[in-house]
Amino acid sequence: MKEKILERFLRYARVDTQSDSDSTEFPSSKKQFILAEMLADELKQIGLTDISIDNYGYVMATLPSNLEKNIPVIGFLSHMDTSPDMSGTNVNPRVVDNYNGEDILLNEITGLTLKSSDFPEIKQYKGQTIITTDGTTLLGADDKAGIAEIMTAMEYMVNHPEIYHGTVRVGFTPDEEVGRGVDFFDVKKFGAEYAYTIDGGEIGELEYENFNAAKALINIQGRNIHPGSAKDKMINSLLVAKEFIDLLPVGQRPEFTTDYEGFFHLTKIEGTVENTVIEYIIRDHDRQKFEDKKALIYDIAGLLNRKYPAGTVKPEIRDQYFNMREKIEPVFHIVEIACKAIEELGIKAKMMPVRGGTDGSRLSYMGVPCPNIFTGGHNYHGKFEYIPLESMVAATKVIIRIASLYAENYG
Secondary structure (H helix, E strand, O other): OHHHHHHHHHHHHOOOOEOOOOOOOOOOOOOHHHHHHHHHHHHHHHOOEEEEEOOOOOEEEEEOOOOOOOOOOEEEEEEOOEOOOOOOOOOOOEEEOOOOOOOEEOOOOOOOEEOOOOOHHHHHHOOOOEEEOOOOOOOOHHHHHHHHHHHHHHHHHHHOOOOOOOOEEEEEEOOHHHOOOOOOOOHHHHOOOEEEEEEEOOOOEEEOOEOEEEEEEEEEEOEOOOHHHOOOOOEOHHHHHHHHHHHOOHHHOHHHOOOOOOEEEEEEEEEOOOEEEEEEEEEEOOHHHHHHHHHHHHHHHHHHHHHOOOOOEEEEEEEEEOOOHHHHHHHOHHHHHHHHHHHHOOOOOEEOOEOOOOHHHHHHHOOOOOOEEEOOOEOOOOOOOEEEHHHHHHHHHHHHHHHHHHHHHHO
16 A cells, blocks of 8 residues: 555656646646546546546546445545645655654755754654655645545555445545635535545644635725826825735734634735735634624725725725535534544544635535545645655545445444
């Protein structure tokens, strides 16, 4: 199993599937189809059925039940795209066998090093196999590790019919990293009553709470006048943008928040004296605090529009997804089954809120309650990303055990 997971992950990681947040197409980058087609072929080779790729790039397949009675259909999902935050081109993973607990040199040319003093949690993996970047790209464990784990789990169950399970659906999605992963996902076609995304972080993580999320676009219209004759006439949109930013609470920035605390995250500012656009993402686990944060954006815009000509500041806010806890708590046994599967392997289940979102966040509101399970990865979206191979093996075994626990509980 270990060798299979490693081979698969390295092969998937080398395929550039970076999504594009500026694209209006779906999927946002056509290169995601390359991996989708690879996965569809592989699903067929390992013996799954009902394999499909639709025009949007969604890959689906079925592991048929080997039970005599019907039990709920469950699903496992991971996303194919990698983050736009860092290049996914020419990913060249490095495999560190029998990690010695010290710093890891990622790139001999630049000298870039993954320092245990900066990332002390890596020391717990001493003696294990660590997969890192070469310091020039991200690794793509988010979420190609999840794909490798699901694929290996399905193959294992095909080859071990003594493991009883109901019908299991597999789904691989595009564009999760740009918040559009299930925009065109056919829930009816997928046909699962419950599902799990394999898209978490370090070993043991089990998540059923996530941020409520929105994106804010604030357009600021200035008035450009020659600076030599600008007195009482010029409105510098860049400075108005600074005022807007300064009116938001500093303590509610990502770098000052943790756990259940929400934030305003400035992601982009672009402009001239005449016009400036600023972009924020707004996050909070608590629905009322989330709504209050959105209201504050409008309140600040109103304040500035009273100071400057009406219409100077025009905010536009779009909700992205909501906290899946609301949809999962009524069927909490699906979390309990995952927790049992994790702890039977001798791993402590770490239930914590997701300080982000997953495809499962939205799927839960589309009728498929969908907690999130660890892949084993650390430091996603950057050149210091790494994943212990042993954690990937554990995630694979958790997937298999969840499927068999449903058979035991409902059989």
